[in-house]
Amino acid sequence: MGEKAAEPLSPQFVLMCNYMAEGCEGGLAIFDGYLAEYGHLTTEKCAPYLANTKGDSCSNYAKCPAYAKISKSYYLRGYNFNPTVADIQKEILLNGPLVTEFGANDDFSFYEKGVMV
Numbered sequence: 001m002g003e004k005a006a007e008p009l010s011p012q013f014v015l016m017c018n019y020m021a022e023g024c025e026g027g028l029a030i031f032d033g034y035l036a037e038y039g040h041l042t043t044e045k046c047a048p049y050l051a052n053t054k055g056d057s058c059s060n061y062a063k064c065p066a067y068a069k070i071s072k073s074y075y076l077r078g079y080n081f082n083p084t085v086a087d088i089q090k091e092i093l094l095n096g097p098l099v100t101e102f103g104a105n106d107d108f109s110f111y112e113k114g115v116m117v
Contacts, residue, residue, distance in 0.1 A: 009068060010047035010061075017058040029090025029101040040066035 014021075018035040021027030035041070046064035050056060076083045076091055076098070082089075091098055108116070 010043040013047040028098040036070040037073045041068045
């Protein structure tokens with residue numbers, strides 16, 4: 001018999017329940033790693049993505065079971081290092097998915113679809 005397919009993890013749970021981060025208002029990606037390491041993650045099925053956080057609360061996901069944890073969170077090649085595309089590709093190849101962040105100017109708040117130039 002084959003292995004059971006993994007369920008998708010919930011980004012909504014991370015946005016709403018990570019008290020160390022700032023949800024949709026920013027924060028550092030490493031705090032999402034800390035949540036997955038010292039807390040847990042749950043499934044998309046239990047905490048579906050809503051594309052916003054207004055009117056939502058972590059208490060809405062109190063009954064969601066712990067589904068996944070990570071063993072260690074860390075900065076790729078150390079704090080304040082700007083990894084190259086090759087660094088990120090190597091990390092994904094060797095260790096799997098990673099969390100990242102990017103800076104966006106105010107124009108990004110008006111983005112709806114397509115390629116932003």
